[in-house]
Amino acid sequence: MGRPDKAARAAIAQRRADAIELRLAGVDWLTVARKLAADPAVNSDRIAYPHGYGVDRYRKGQEPPADEQLINAACKDVRLALKERAADQEDKADELRAIENARLDKLFFVAYRQAVKDNHLPAIDRALRIMERRARLLGLDQPGRTELTGAGGAPIEIATTALDELEALIAISEEAARGSE
Incomplete structure (x- = not known):
């Protein structure tokens, strides 16, 4: 499938904007997905949303996507739209x-x-x-890079400790603190 034409890209951008608006309004993912579905049988408004989710299947007369597929499409749309908005803001x-x-x-x-x-x-x-x-x-005044190393510049070894070992270490340090009072 080739790149969508200008009108299709505009319709997809509108669908993504609609998905974000619905999510901002507190609408759950499945409702968002159904409201923006291409197939009127699935669409909660019973209309064919232009360039909606599952539009290719709808045009071919195939079964509409399952709820999980619709939800994944809505999530992907929102994620991509937010990423584009963040890039625009950075520009x-x-x-x-x-x-x-x-x-x-x-x-x-x-x-x-x-x-x-x-x-x-x-x-x-x-x-x-x-x-x-x-x-x-x-950002010229950022602090210099600090690197922690072990003895002789070797990497620091990190070991996992069981909960009972941590509790024992805490108890020892608390006893030592009380003993120094």
Whole structure:
């Protein structure tokens, strides 16, 4: 099966948006799936939802998908739609970061020029604040990577401990704590 045409992609996007809206309204998965099913015999509104779940089977006159298949299709739709929305939001955030970075460039240029030319302390402070803001915006101040190793740089060995062993260790440490009082 080839890639759907523009109209089909729009209908699928609408179906996914409808699925999200229904889930946000608290509708259970099976009801969502049936409301968005292509076959009127399965569709809770008794209509043929365009590009609904099981549309290929409906067009061929085959039996509609089972409830579990409908639920899986609805879950997949919501998961994909949310993933697309998250990607769109990240793209928008990247655009906004670029705009903010360009603004900071302009402001920094003014403050830096005055700070260097006149050794003007308020301009130096302003330039430093702009640099700090840029570092936060771009995530430049993230902590360095920390790696834990065992003796001599060897990997740390992790062993599983049974519940009774843990309880015994806790009891020993509690006794030691009481003894040091």
